[in-house]
Amino acid sequence: MGELAGKRAIVSGASRGIGRGIALELARAGASVAVNYRSNPDEADEVVAECKSMGVEAFKVQADLADQAAAEAMIDQSVERLGGVDIVVSNAAYSDRHLMLESDMAEFRKTIDVSMWGAFYVVRSGASHLVRAGNGGNIVVISSPHAHLAMPGAMAYNMAKAANDQMARTAAIELAQHRVRCNIIHPGWIDTPGERKFFSEETLQREGEKLPWKRLGQPTEIGRGVVFLCRPESEYITGSTLTIDGGIQLPWRDMFRIEETASTAKPFESE
Structure with missing residues (x-):
């Protein structure tokens, strides 16, 4: 029996990557x-099978979260099948990379529709069930350092994730009276299929080795962060941001200047 035994969870975008x-x-x-997916039913089946192998109930539920009605129906169907809900994880996202002046506006809007509006639909609908049940519960929003780092070529995603952070913190305030907690996770550079949309295997391997922890993160490491936030022992944590990034947001590039200075500097002696 695990520390979340008996709890019921809905995870959006759970067929692959961080959601998996x-x-x-x-x-x-x-x-x-409840394993939500949009367009990868076979991969969702694999996740469901792995979850079931651990002795828990699991099932897949399809929805395009950019569609408000579909997102809300997904939450409703999941809650009905689970017999209630205790944990809602907003993870599904979409991103297209172009400089602002070269943006494909259809892709730009899709990024906002999935990564911002889709997250809101999941959080709002999930929260409504948690509040009605009256047993408290947990919402975890998978955001990103893009929320506060102005990454060039990712304006729509930056905008969406900044909105995610404010949404989650506002929800934490509004839901505290119902004993529903809402927290944020900022993953670093995680080894997922989505990264292969933008980078080759060679690039991911080479650049990963340059990071402070010398590798990309793994999706299960983000999963363990979600488990930590949802543990009963973490019940005093709400409106917080848990960063799981192997140090990528630290000023690690400056380390090399420090090392270079240290190798040429004369010994310091105090009097």
Whole structure:
């Protein structure tokens, strides 16, 4: 029996990448899991099978979260099948990379529709069920350092994730009276299929080795962060941001200047 035994969780965008890692770690901790997917049913089946192998209930539920009605129906169907809900994880996202002046506006809007509006639909609908049940609960929003780092070529995603952070913190305030907690996770550079949309395997390997922790993160590491935030022992944590990034947001590039200075500097002696 895991630390979340008996809990019921919904994870959006859970057929691959970070969402898959979250679903598996929640199952490992004993929670039943609704695995949301948009267009990868076979991969969703694999996640469901892995969750079931850990002795918990799991099933897939399809929805395009950019569609408000579809997103809300996904939450409703999941809650009905689970017999309630205790944990809602907003993870699904979409991103297209272009400089602002070269943006394909259809892709720009899709990024906002999925990564911002889709996250809001999931959080709002999930919160409504948690509040009505009256048993408290947890919402975790998978955001990004893009929320505060102005990454060039990712304006729409930067905008969406900044909105995610404010949404989650505002929800934390509004839901505290209902004993529903809402927290944020900022993953670093995680080894997911989505990264292969923008980078080759060679680039991911080479650049990963340059990071402070000498590798990319794994989806299950984000999943363990979700489990931590949803543990009963973490019940005093709400409106907080948990960063799981192997130090990527630290001023690690400056380390090399420090090392270079140290190698040429004369010894310091105090009197």
